[in-house]
Amino acid sequence: MKYIYIVFTVFAIAFRHCITLNIVAILPFHGRSHFIVQRVYLNELLRRGHNLTVISHFPEKSPPSNYYDVSLAENSTVFENSLLYRQSYVKFLLVSFNMLKYGRESCEVLLSNQNVQQLIRQKPKYDLAIVDQFNTDCGLGLAYKFNAPIVGISANGIMPWLYERFGVPYHPAYVPFQFVGGGRHPTVLQRFERSILNTYTKFIFYFSQKLEQLKVAKYLGEVPPLEEIAKDIKLLLVYNNFVLTGSDIYPSNIISVSGYHVPEAKEVTGDLKSFIEGATHGVIYISFGSLVKTSSLPDNIVTAIIHAISAMPQRFIWKWHNKSQVLDKNKVFIADWLPQIDILAHEKTLAFFSHGGLNGAVEALHYSVPILAFPILGDQPSNAASIEESGLGVQIQGHEITNETLVAALKKILDPQFRENVTRLSRAWHDRPISALNTAIYWTEFVARHPHLNYRNRVVDIPFYQYWCLDILCIYIAIILTFVCLLKIALKMYRIKHIVQDKKHTMKRSKQE
Template identity: 55%
Template sequence: MPPHRSHLPVFIRSGQLAATITRSIKMKFTFFILFGIITTSQALNILGIFPYQGKSHFIVFKVYLQELANRGHNVTVISHFPEKDAPNNYKDISLAKSASPIEDSVPVERSYLTILGMLYYLTDTGIENCEAMLANQEVQRLIKEKTKFDVVVLEQFNSDCALGIAYKLGAPVVGTVAHILMPWHYQRLGIPYNPAYVPFHFLEGGTKPSLYQRVERTLFDIGFRSLYYLRTQRSNEITLAKYFDDIPPLETLAREIKFLLVSHNFMLTGSRLFPANVIEVGGYHVSKAKQLPADLEKFIQSSEHGVIYISFGSVVKSSSMSETQIQAILGAMAKLPQKFIWKWESDTLVADKNKLYVAKWLPQVDILAHRKTLAFMSHAGMGGTTEAIHYGVPMVAMPIMGDQPANAASIEESGLGVQLQVTELTKENLLAAFKKVLDPEFRENVNRLSKAWHERPLSPLDTAVFWTEFAAKHSKFTFRTAAADVPFYQYINLDVYTILTLIAMLPVIAVWILCCRTKKVVDAKNIKKN
């Protein structure tokens, strides 16, 4: 019902409405013209290089790249995932079909063997991605024509090959990661890595590892970094040398990265000792929730006690679980009053359709945002984890590979959820985990955590865009911490400790020399007496 006429403002009642609207339109029109001029004059030419074929990674980066284009910048993207309806200022150089996809390809199991398999997968794909990208005709033409770019944004994951392209184009670099840091990131950026409190990308223990886990981390850290430097990075340099004869060592170029945008936020991952050029932008990819499909909405609305969502992401294949693991989950489901939604990749699962909704693809953000979603069982991928904390959904984290063990530890330490290792998956253990996160007090704490997650001076997406533009505008400056330039023996104070040890030993040496001389004198006197 429209407001009563007597309640309308005086200027409308006095017949000045038309004039006021006209002035308002003129002011807005002038503002948009000025805004357009300012945006156009500050538009940057940005090159994005994302040669890894992991869809779960690019889902995150896509939001960032699209936002750069939305801000009026001209964005060219090298990736396996070209846009179908790209705006005029967004151009794709497609690497699609140059590498095998990895969706739904990882079984639900975890052991030292699978960790070593991940190491060799990273080195192999790092080599293959570099070769495929440099062989691409459009990439070669881009470099030969010396296209002018104000900044290059690229993924820092399994290869440094893209740094060679950025060097040839003479553009400053902003690195991005869709997860926690890889082992080879710490030294190049001057970030302290101490296995006593810094989580290791591929292992359990979080910030409170046992002695066994600290030894484990140290050995795996040496192994991962060594193979990366000796195999992947060296191969990338050889591949680059086939096309260019003036590329510096890739580790040298990596140390010149202006900023690294990391998918962290201290509310989830805890406080880390990051230098000023490592920027936390965790959660920038999380989109606003949309209306669920009708059948899924009907299923959720019919759940008197709410729903629990289960998904192991785009890489881990739920349907590859053993029969024992499947029965453990189904058994826990049967003991709870809630209904379940499960991302399941085959048609083989036999279950009560009134209790369980399964699909090969599900709108995860829209499900997590629903008021009836009470818990989320996940592999603890960083994307889904940040979506859960964004919408305040408690988690049962069962890590499988990659950074997931470290993420699961952060989930538990932050209070977002509990972790359950694959080897511990039984009906009883899973039921206990679900009951813990479904407890009203636990859920209330997660709501408080989610609220704190959102309280930032600048949104994570605005933060990512700001520092990208900053790097382009102030490319002559270096923002690297001095710690990245200090030789390792100085970084760990080996020379200082050596000197202090020698100084501490001087009195002992002096006493030893004095005793030796005294003994010799006494022995000499005894010889003379005899």
């Protein structure tokens, strides 16, 4: 009987982890860099045997039988190569405002889509809803209609306007603000800057969410306030890790899973292979991501890059679409698309001159390549600060770039001792008890196995006066005031007593005289 019980237990545990789940993934953002991360996670869920319905702008060309696409691509344009280089507070205000504007537009595209509407009418039964947590909450309304427990997913760090729903404290003195620099050691000006910008972004998100609520009511009918649905998100899978971004004060239902999108590298081929292998002094890779038009870079920055190419012994690989630029083909390889992973993994790649995008930073850390971070927009200033503070690289601002400063910065990260520090950091990055992808899948399946657990951080339900201890402060003040009043009364009674005694003494002396 003992052995039968053991066998039964083993099979029960195995069966528990092999249950096929019906999952809907709601990914309304039309940014390819985000979907690159999310796609790896979704594919692993497929590989584990789960059935997926994926609502996104990026339908699969040949999906497997357990993958059902609900495409939003016909009604949108991929958010890519669309922004101009500028650095200013005005740009920040416009970018953050437009980010939420794009969120409202994504909301309209999502909810008005005929395939989505048909899906709603079918009333499918889902065990789990995976909802992107970025610049729109309309996916939460859709998940509510499906009556499924929600797992949030983020292809970057937590956006500033989402902190409160997860009970994450924000303090400008040590918590980076995603859209500006300063890292975890901000100056007085940067702390002031963060406090103002944090208030601004939360303010505009509040009104953006109210407008989205109207769209949700239009297409989905009666749905609770989106922020109340958001507070019931079971878990958030956030794409960061303390080795790169430093320690954070996260509650238990926020799980760090950064790094799972990095695939095994393949061998470079063709002309690129010949170019790299012919580099006696190694290569430096340059890429500023998919969002910024490289043609919009200021002339002084382009000139500084070209000067560095000619002044340094290394060869350069530059992701740039302007092939008309006259450059020495023996020193620089130019293409509008490059196999970034394969380049970073190559033993002759010595450094990465990057815009500070999170995906690129994770890939460079994975393959132990130092970064020169040149932040342009979005979360890149915060990422660049993390890159520098962690020791993965150094950062250089646009206004600092000259022929001399760029060469000096590149030489700094090419120093053997600097590269050795990056190697040690990379070893720590890889040293995990469970891989990032297995962590993400485990906790996703955990929610499906235990949907009725209380995952919610208590702080999200605490009134603001309790959170800031205003009621306790009032009690302290009341105690102090009571003490002061009692002291005044005691002193007054003491004086009265002495006055009466003095009068009696005076009267007694008068009678004696």
